[in-house]
Amino acid sequence: MNSIKFLYAAYIATWLIHALYLGTMVRRYSRLRQQKKNLGTGGK
Amino acid sequence: MSSLRSITLATLAKDIRLEWRSKDAINSMLFFSLLVVVIFSFSFDPNAEESRQIAGGLIWVAFLFAAVVALNQTWARELRNQVLDAYRVSPAPANALFTAKVLGNFFLVSLLEALMAPLFMIFYNLRALGPAWQLIPVALLGTWALVVNGTFFAAMSLRTRSREIMLPLLLFPISIPAVQSMVEATRIILSGDGAARFWIVLLLTYDVVFTTACLALFETVLQAE
Amino acid sequence: MKRVFPILAVLTGLLLAYAFYEAIWVAPMERTMGDVQRIFYYHVPSAWTAFLLFFVNLIASVIYLIRKNAKADAVAVVSAEVGVVFCTVVLVTGPIWARPVWGIWWTWDLRLTTTLVLWLIYVSYLMLRRFSDSSQTPKLAAVLAIFGALDVPLVYFSIWFFRTQHPQPVIGGGGSIDPRMLHVLLINWLAFSCFAFLLSWARYRLEWLQREVEEAQALESLLGDGLAAPTRAPLDKTSSRTGPQ
Numbered sequence: 001m002n003s004i005k006f007l008y009a010a011y012i013a014t015w016l017i018h019a020l021y022l023g024t025m026v027r028r029y030s031r032l033r034q035q036k037k038n039l040g041t042g043g044k
Numbered sequence: 045m046s047s048l049r050s051i052t053l054a055t056l057a058k059d060i061r062l063e064w065r066s067k068d069a070i071n072s073m074l075f076f077s078l079l080v081v082v083i084f085s086f087s088f089d090p091n092a093e094e095s096r097q098i099a100g101g102l103i104w105v106a107f108l109f110a111a112v113v114a115l116n117q118t119w120a121r122e123l124r125n126q127v128l129d130a131y132r133v134s135p136a137p138a139n140a141l142f143t144a145k146v147l148g149n150f151f152l153v154s155l156l157e158a159l160m161a162p163l164f165m166i167f168y169n170l171r172a173l174g175p176a177w178q179l180i181p182v183a184l185l186g187t188w189a190l191v192v193n194g195t196f197f198a199a200m201s202l203r204t205r206s207r208e209i210m211l212p213l214l215l216f217p218i219s220i221p222a223v224q225s226m227v228e229a230t231r232i233i234l235s236g237d238g239a240a241r242f243w244i245v246l247l248l249t250y251d252v253v254f255t256t257a258c259l260a261l262f263e264t265v266l267q268a269e
Numbered sequence: 270m271k272r273v274f275p276i277l278a279v280l281t282g283l284l285l286a287y288a289f290y291e292a293i294w295v296a297p298m299e300r301t302m303g304d305v306q307r308i309f310y311y312h313v314p315s316a317w318t319a320f321l322l323f324f325v326n327l328i329a330s331v332i333y334l335i336r337k338n339a340k341a342d343a344v345a346v347v348s349a350e351v352g353v354v355f356c357t358v359v360l361v362t363g364p365i366w367a368r369p370v371w372g373i374w375w376t377w378d379l380r381l382t383t384t385l386v387l388w389l390i391y392v393s394y395l396m397l398r399r400f401s402d403s404s405q406t407p408k409l410a411a412v413l414a415i416f417g418a419l420d421v422p423l424v425y426f427s428i429w430f431f432r433t434q435h436p437q438p439v440i441g442g443g444g445s446i447d448p449r450m451l452h453v454l455l456i457n458w459l460a461f462s463c464f465a466f467l468l469s470w471a472r473y474r475l476e477w478l479q480r481e482v483e484e485a486q487a488l489e490s491l492l493g494d495g496l497a498a499p500t501r502a503p504l505d506k507t508s509s510r511t512g513p514q
Contacts, residue, residue, distance in 0.1 A: 003305040003369035010308040010365040011289075014315070014358050021354045021468070025475055032478050039485050193416075200412070203403035213396055214413065217389035218420050221427040228431065242430055246423065253419055261412050264334070268405035 048140050055144030060151075062121070069117050070152070077110040077156045078163070085167040095168040100230030103164050104223060108190065110156045112212050115194040118145055119202055128202075131266065138263040142195065146258075149191045157183060173236030182233070182240065185247040186226035189254065193218055196258045199265050222250045274470065281463040288453075288460035296453040308366040309450075314458035315358040316384060318465045322352030323387060327418045330411035342407040343480075345414065346398065347472045349391050351465055356388040367440050376437040379428050386424045390417040 063070060084102050122128050131141055161183075164170065172179065194215050201210035229243035292310035299306035329345035332338060363381045364374040375381075394417065398410050446454070 003303060006365050006369045007305050007307055010362045011311060013361045013365065014311050017354060017358050017361065018464075018468075021351075025468075025471060029475055029478070032475070032482050035482050035486070036478070039482070039489060200397070200409050203405075204397070204400040205402060206400060210397070210400055213393050217386060217393050218416055220386050220389075221420065221423040224427045224431060228434070238434065243427075246427055246430070250423055253423070254416070257416060257419055261415070264408060264412060268403065268408045 051140035174233040189222035284460040288457040312362040319355035330414035378440040
């Protein structure tokens with residue numbers, strides 16, 4: 001049935017949204033880590 | 045209690061006097077409102093039957109935009125002259141300032157509406173099929189709903205980047221139930237289709253809830269700037 | 270504490286996988302909608318989780334206004350953000366579900382529309398936090414959260430009455446639910462709640478790290494660089510270290 005595509009779409013969309021959010025968190029985390037490291041050596 | 049009233053009235057009188065003398069803001073806002081009506085009329089050109097259904101929405105959206113333009117300049121004068129700092133250190137209750145601002149904005153926006161409404165009636169050939177007098181409480185309560193929250197959020201937006209866009213960003217979501225009530229009530233009154241009573245009561249409830257909230261929390265916002 | 274997080278993450282992952290299995294294979298097929306109805310097991314738990322998170326935000330905001338507790342403010346930011354993420358999931362899965370079932374993407378469904386308004390309010394909350402430069406931003410945001418909370422019942426009523434005047438389809442069905450479906454629903458809710466908790470915890474740690482770094486940077490530009498403080502980058506490496514090391 002064609003409507004099964006919508007089921008896939010919904011589940012994929014859900015995890016896509018969560019993955020995007022996790023991605024932004026990881027990126028911010030690594031950037032902050034970098035900034036923290038720079039702190040001791042003369043500031044950014 | 046009487047000092048609250050006298051400060052409020054004094055602030056309000058000062059604002060009206062200043063506005064009357066310069067007429068800057070008023071003139072540009074009047075013209076803006078006129079432009080909005082004309083553009084809407086070009087864009088949505090319904091026949092008589094349809095127009096009664098959608099005019100409520102069109103009119104209130106136009107009022108909403110005109111109100112935002114008016115609200116954005118609410119605190120501009122105070123900011124320019126460091127009046128807010130003076131207020132913060134004075135023993136005057138913050139609510140007096142807030143109430144004066146809200147009343148001033150209410151008169152200003154009502155003036156704009158009084159100009160725009162007849163124009164809409166002309167362009168859309170509007171005639172109320174229901175009890176037209178009910179449009180008055182709808183207009184009063186609806187305008188108050190927009191203005192009380194708008195003045196409050198204008199104060200909150202003072203120390204933000206892109207201050208002018210911040211006001212509608214904050215105001216529009218919170219105003220959704222009020223706007224829906226205004227639009228539906230107007231539609232019902234114009235098309236004579238049912239009773240607008242529920243929406244008027246909801247508007248009244250909205251006004252009471254948010255006026256209380258604004259009065260209770262304005263001090264916090266004023267100090268927070 | 271640091272070891273708990275990975276363990277919890279693995280457990281949550283397993284729980285989510287199990288919940289997924291239950292939703293797709295174990296739950297009985299719905300009579301009228303067919304397999305598409307299984308979206309329900311993702312749509313509803315996300316909604317409940319989002320509402321719970323927004324409620325946490327409200328409590329944290331009130332606590333902040335009363336106690337000025339920085340932790341409460343951090344919890345407020347975190348719960349608002351994660352809440353918006355889950356809310357987005359609800360708003361995306363809702364129309365995806367509605368389209369094959371009702372043929373239209375959007376109806377002014379009571380719960381979905383209330384969710385939309387909540388999403389708008391909280392996105393405006395996040396915008397205020399991002400655009401506000403004042404040191405008092407947490408206080409302003411807390412006030413906005415209270416306004417949002419006051420608005421929600423009004424939103425609910427206005428949409429409810431609107432729908433009695435303009436009858437529209439109800440997404441997600443109403444009425445009683447098959448106990449086997451309820452079982453799968455609750456498992457998914459548990460799984461997503463754990464996931465939300467993990468996301469919030471990670472975001473919370475991120476928030477503290479950010480505040481730490483910002484404070485340290487501010488301190489450094491005050492003590493270390495003196496004249497070069499505005500640019501925060503010393504013009505000449507040799508001239509910057511005049512203060513205490």
